[in-house]
Structure formats: C-alpha cells, structure tokens
Amino acid sequence: MAAIEVNDLHKVFRIPHEQHTTLTERLASFRRPVTYESLEAVAGVSLSIDQGSFVGIIGGNGSGKSTLLKIMSGLLPPDRGEVRVDGSMSALLELGLGFSPELTVRENVELYAAVLGYPRHDVYRRVREAIEFADLNRFRDAKLKNLSTGMRARLGFATALQAESDILLVDEILAVGDASFRVKCLNLFEDLRRQRKTIVMVSHDLAQVQRLCDRAVWLRDGKIAAEGKPYPVIAQYLEAMTDPESAMPAIVEDDLVRHGDGQIRMQSVWFEDDSGRQVTHLRSGGRFTVVVHFRVNQKTDEPQFGVGIKAEDGSMVYTINNNWLGLSTETVHPGQILEVRVPFLAALRDGNYELQVGIMPREMGTFYDYVECATSFAVQGSPCLMGAADLQGQMSYRIFSDANDERELDSGSPSRPGGTT
Numbered sequence: 001m002a003a004i005e006v007n008d009l010h011k012v013f014r015i016p017h018e019q020h021t022t023l024t025e026r027l028a029s030f031r032r033p034v035t036y037e038s039l040e041a042v043a044g045v046s047l048s049i050d051q052g053s054f055v056g057i058i059g060g061n062g063s064g065k066s067t068l069l070k071i072m073s074g075l076l077p078p079d080r081g082e083v084r085v086d087g088s089m090s091a092l093l094e095l096g097l098g099f100s101p102e103l104t105v106r107e108n109v110e111l112y113a114a115v116l117g118y119p120r121h122d123v124y125r126r127v128r129e130a131i132e133f134a135d136l137n138r139f140r141d142a143k144l145k146n147l148s149t150g151m152r153a154r155l156g157f158a159t160a161l162q163a164e165s166d167i168l169l170v171d172e173i174l175a176v177g178d179a180s181f182r183v184k185c186l187n188l189f190e191d192l193r194r195q196r197k198t199i200v201m202v203s204h205d206l207a208q209v210q211r212l213c214d215r216a217v218w219l220r221d222g223k224i225a226a227e228g229k230p231y232p233v234i235a236q237y238l239e240a241m242t243d244p245e246s247a248m249p250a251i252v253e254d255d256l257v258r259h260g261d262g263q264i265r266m267q268s269v270w271f272e273d274d275s276g277r278q279v280t281h282l283r284s285g286g287r288f289t290v291v292v293h294f295r296v297n298q299k300t301d302e303p304q305f306g307v308g309i310k311a312e313d314g315s316m317v318y319t320i321n322n323n324w325l326g327l328s329t330e331t332v333h334p335g336q337i338l339e340v341r342v343p344f345l346a347a348l349r350d351g352n353y354e355l356q357v358g359i360m361p362r363e364m365g366t367f368y369d370y371v372e373c374a375t376s377f378a379v380q381g382s383p384c385l386m387g388a389a390d391l392q393g394q395m396s397y398r399i400f401s402d403a404n405d406e407r408e409l410d411s412g413s414p415s416r417p418g419g420t421t
Contacts, residue, residue, distance in 0.1 A: 002086065003167055003198040004049040004072060009081035011042040011067055011222075041067040042078070043222035051086070051166075052196035054189075056209035056230060058237055059219035065202040066171055068219065069093065072200065073169050087166030087198070092157065101145035105136055105155060108144050112159045119164060126162040134158035135181065154181055161188065168192070170201040183326035186212070204363050206234050207306060207321050231316055238370075256374065260367035263298040264359050267337070269374045282346045284382035284390050290342040292357055294369070296332045300361075303329055303368065305340050308356040309348075310373075317348065317388050321358075347391060349384040353377055 014036040041064045049055050057065045070076040072083055073091035099108045109127045119126075131140050134154040139147060147155070189212055192199060203209055209216055209230055216233040218226045225240075226233045238259070258266075270278045272289045282288055290307055306321030320342065322329065332338055338359075357374040360367045384390040 001051050002048045002084075003051040003053075004047070004086075004200070005084040006045055006047040006049075006068075006072065007082050007084075009042050009045045009068070009071060009083065010040065010079045011064075011071060011076065012079050013039045013041055015039055040222050042071065045081075045219075045222070045224055047217065047224065047227075049198065049200060051198055053215060054193050054199045054213045055201070056213035056216045057200065057202045057219060058204070058206065058209055058216060058234065059225075063219040064222040065219050066093075067222075069169050069171050069200065069202050085167065088164070089167040089169065090160060090165040091169040091171075092160045093169065093171045099144055099152065099156065102143060104141050104143055105131060105147070106140045109155070109159050112156075113162070130155070130158040130162045133161070133184070157185065167198040168200070170199065170203075172202055172204065182323065186324065205323075206237075207319070207323065210234055210319065211324065256371050258369055258371045260359075260369040262369065263300055264294050264296050264303060264332070264338070264368040266357050266359070266369050266371050266374060267293045267295045269293070269355065269357060271375075271377055280376075281378045281380055282348075284346055284348060284350065284379050284384075285392055286346050288344060288346055290340075290344065290355065292340045292342075292374075294338040294340065294359055296334055296336040296338060299331065299333050300368070301331050302362045303332060303338070303359050304362055305329075305338075305357075305359045307342055307358075310354040310356060311388060312352050315388065317353065318344075323362075346379055347389050348379045349382045349387060349390045350380055351378070353379065 015038075016036050041062075043064075045064075045068060057068065059065050067076065069091070070093065071078050072085075073089065073093065074083075075091070075093070099112065103111065106127065109130050110123075113123050113127055131137060134151070134157070136147075136151060136155060139151070144152060144155075186208070189199070193212065201209070201213065213230050215228065216230040217224060218233050218237045220240075226236045269290070269292045271280065271282065272291055273279050274287060279288070292305070292307070294303075294305070304321060304323050306319060306323075308319040309317045311317050322340075353376065354373045355375050355377065356370075356372060358367055358370040360370070382390040
C-alpha cells in the first residue's frame with residue numbers, strides 16, 4: 001500500500017532578469033517591463049512510495065530534489081499534478097525554523113513542540129528527550145542566540161524527530177553536528193527503518209543513501225532519470241557524472257580506471273596479515289588489514305575515505321567509510337601522505353574479489369579520487385559453496401530413539417584460523 005502517491009507533478013518558477021529594490025530603480029524602469037525566465041524545477045514526476053519504505057532522492061544541484069520534497073510536505077503548491085498522502089507526516093526541511101533567539105533552549109523546544117503537535121500527555125518527557133538527544137542539557141536555560149550554529153542545528157533536528165508521525169521527509173540534514181552526533185543520527189534512522197517508518201530523504205551523501213535506503217530515485221532536470229535499488233541507481237548517477245563533458249572524467253592511469261579531480265590521489269594499496277606481511281590470497285575467516293596510501297596534492301579540509309569489496313559477478317559485498325564509523329578527519333596539506341588502515345574479517349566464500357577505493361569531500365557528492373579496481377585478491381579455505389559470505393557456521397545433531405536411549409553426534413568446532421597461502 002502506498003504511503004505517498006505523486007502523479008504527473010509540475011512546478012515552474014519565474015526568475016526575473018533584473019530586480020528593482022529602490023524607488024528610483026522602479027521609476028527609472030516604469031516604462032520598461034521586467035522580463036522573466038521560466039525554470040521548470042519539477043517536470044512531470046510520478047512516484048509511488050510504499051508504506052514502511054526508506055527512499056533516497058539523489059541528483060545534482062538544481063535537479064528539483066528539495067522542490068519535490070516541499071511539494072510532498074504541502075509547503076509548496078504544484079502547478080499541475082497531485083500528491084496523495086496516507087498517514088501523518090513530519091518534514092525536517094529547515095532545521096530550527098521558527099526558533100526565537102531570545103528564548104532559552106527549553107522554551108524554544110516547548111514552543112516548537114506545540115507547532116509540531118507533540119502528544120499533550122507526554123510533551124514534557126519529549127522535550128527532555130529532545131534536549132538530551134541534542135547533548136544540550138548544560139545549555140537548557142541558555143538563550144538560543146548564545147549557542148553555536150551547529151548546536152542550534154542539532155536542537156532543531158532532535159526536536160523535529162520527537163514528533164510522532166507515520167511519514168518523515170528529510171532534506172540534507174543528516175550531517176548536522178560533529179562526528180559523534182552524526183553517528184547517533186544514523187543509528188536513530190536505522191531504528192526508524194527497523195520500525196518500518198516511511199522515510200523520504202534528499203541527500204548528496206551517496207554513501208548514506210546506499211547504507212540506509214531500500215530504494216533510490218535519481219532526479220535530473222526535474223525528471224526521474226532512474227529509480228530502483230540504491231546501488232545500481234547510484235552507479236548510473238556516478239557514470240553520468242563521468243562523461244567527457246563533466247568535471248569528473250574517467251581516466252586510465254597505470255592500468256587503473258579512476259575518476260576525480262585529483263586533489264588527493266591513491267598512491268598504493270595492499271593487504272596485510274596479522275604479522276604485517278603483504279598478501280594477495282586470504283584464508284576465509286582470517287583477519288586482515290587493507291592499507292591505502294593517498295598523496296595529497298592540494299590543501300583539503302576533512303576528506304572522507306572508504307573502501308568497497310566486489311564479487312566476481314559484480315555484486316557489492318561490503319562497503320565502509322570513516323563517516324559511518326564516526327571517525328573524523330582533519331585538514332591535509334600538499335605533499336603529505338595519508339595512510340588509511342581498514343582491519344576486517346575475511347568472512348567470504350572462496351572466489352576472486354576486487355577492492356574499490358575512494359576519497360571525497362565531506363559532502364560526498366563527487367570524488368578527489370575513485371578507483372574502480374584498486375587491487376584484486378582471492379579468498380580460499382571456505383566450505384561455503386553458495387552465497388556471498390561465509391558466516392563461520394558449525395553444525396551438530398542428536399538422535400533420540402526413545403526416552404532411555406539417547407545417542408549424540410556432534411560435528412565439533414573445527415579450528416579455522418586465519419592464514420595466508
């Protein structure tokens with residue numbers, strides 16, 4: 001059953017070629033009509049979002065993502081088309097909108113609670129939980145104007161999340177606060193997903209979309225360019241960004257296919273076993289470390305890095321990045337080498353795998369360097385014949401003929417230490 005139905009939605013904005021802000025300008029242009037340019041921000045979008053689904057909307061700046069979300073929320077009326085919503089809805093679009101800088105933190109949350117429709121019987125509990133979630137207990141009686149921009153954003157996020165609703169619309173706000181608060185927000189959205197809340201999220205952070213969403217929608221020039229499972233939609237989006245006319249062309253360098261503007265470049269990559277020896281064949285169930293060296297060519301603030309493992313059939317087995325782990329980075333400078341180490345358990349069935357490596361800005365909308373196959377490796381020693389992973393399962397069984405005759409056979413727990421070949 002659909003929670004949101006969008007049918008043939010259109011929205012056009014008129015952009016004036018000149019703007020008159022003073023009386024003199026208005027009088028001078030009295031006989032000269034103002035000309036406008038039409039921008040169709042949403043051009044015939046039809047979309048059905050199932051109840052309990054987590055949908056990510058991606059696309060470049062100006063593609064119509066935020067406009068579509070505002071129309072869904074009722075903040076903007078469409079020029080044509082309709083939106084049908086089944087259930088209550090909350091929209092986290094502009095955090096802290098309506099907060100008063102002269103009121104205290106607690107007073108602002110109480111005021112906002114009335115606007116968002118907090119249940120009356122537990123409004124005080126929810127106000128307390130919002131302040132605690134934002135880590136602002138020390139500042140509950142401080143005036144909002146004395147808080148930093150990040151603290152105000154955290155308060156707006158935490159306050160809006162306390163509203164009870166069936167559907168949640170989120171626009172580019174999962175990056176509020178510091179690294180620990182971002183991890184807390186991501187964990188909360190994981191919980192909401194498990195509760196089967198309907199969530200629609202607009203984001204430039206493709207890693208978050210891939211991690212959280214069941215489905216992705218790519219908007220391009222106000223139209224749906226692709227929709228479906230997150231990984232293939234994101235791959236299409238990235239591929240479109242790498243055409244020869246884009247700012248992120250694909251190049252072949254040292255037999256590596258890579259994308260990015262080159263501010264930071266992957267220099268080398270290898271696998272190590274527990275003894276620190278470089279290996280290319282991994283024993284299934286063993287612990288290994290991916291080591292990547294990046295060379296910094298231009299001063300960069302807070303680069304984000306990640307790795308992914310691809311199976312022989314092209315399916316993505318595993319991805320991870322420092323943002324998900326709550327590991328913050330700092331400013332790097334030209335000439336520096338950035339070493340990234342990723343310890344992991346090779347819980348994989350036998351086969352050949354490829355390692356993808358990427359380093360990108362904090363917003364994660366483009367890359368400094370993205371190497372499709374940075375290196376390859378083989379996994380050996382797994383009894384698992386099908387599936388993507390070897391979960392190290394063991395078996396045992398018991399035979400009972402009657403209550404007085406019991407025989408037991410246990411397969412035991414054979415040792416499978418990690419090693420190299």
